[in-house]
Amino acid sequence: DIQMTQSPASLSASPEEIVTITCQASQDIGNWLAWYQQKPGKSPQLLIYSATSLADGIPSRFSGSRSGTQYSLKISRLQVEDTGIYYCLQRYSNPWTFGGGTKLELK
Amino acid sequence: EVQLVESGGGLVQPGRSLKLSCVASGFTFSNYGMNWIRQAPGKGLEWVAYISSGSSYIYYAETVKGRFTISRDNAKNTLYLQMTSLRSEDTALYYCARGGSLGDFDYWGQGVMVTVSS
Secondary structure, eight states: OOOEEEEOSEEEEOTTOOEEEEEEESSOOTTOEEEEEEOTTSOOEEEEETTTEEOTTOOTTEEEEEETTEEEEEEOSOOGGGOEEEEEEEOSSSSOEEOOOEEEEEO | OOEEEEEOOEEEOTTOOEEEEEEEESSOGGGSOEEEEEEOTTSOEEEEEEEOTTSOOEEEOTTTTTTEEEEEETTTTEEEEEEOSOOGGGOEEEEEEEEOTTSOEEEEOOOEEEEEOO
């Protein structure tokens, strides 16, 4: 199975700051990587697909990038509503696997 | 508006069975692959199963293979998850999610809780 190692596990940042969350894949997964946001008590929401493409309705301050087998989610100009847990997901091969999650809190 | 509404959850004893349903609306259900994803209390997300639009392709996580069966009825716009030989570690909130044009889970239901306990 492909392992997705996500870091950091948690972080705290202030509004307007820039944060970056990363996922390291245990092998090549191409661009088969997506990012999800789960706000407290809510269902997850797709943010980024194909590693770098912004999902419909998602603000442009969210962006995804790839460097080899490392994938990053960058959130610019943090807003209070960005609080939640962020997950990466690989769909290169079954079983599809999520990263462990990053809990983002706003100061 | 795309909507996915799960039902069928509840409290069940270990070793027993339960069948979840997910009714879809707001899109042409028969054109999309569908998934079940679960989240144990206070834990992360775990993909459980996938079924293609015409049911030709079905995949399972190893943790449920042989015990869970995913199926769909395109005439009823409904996705199912038949769960047998349930274990305490199957306790979770179960989400159905649509596989978008590239397969990513672009819409999710609100989830249905399954609790396996004696």
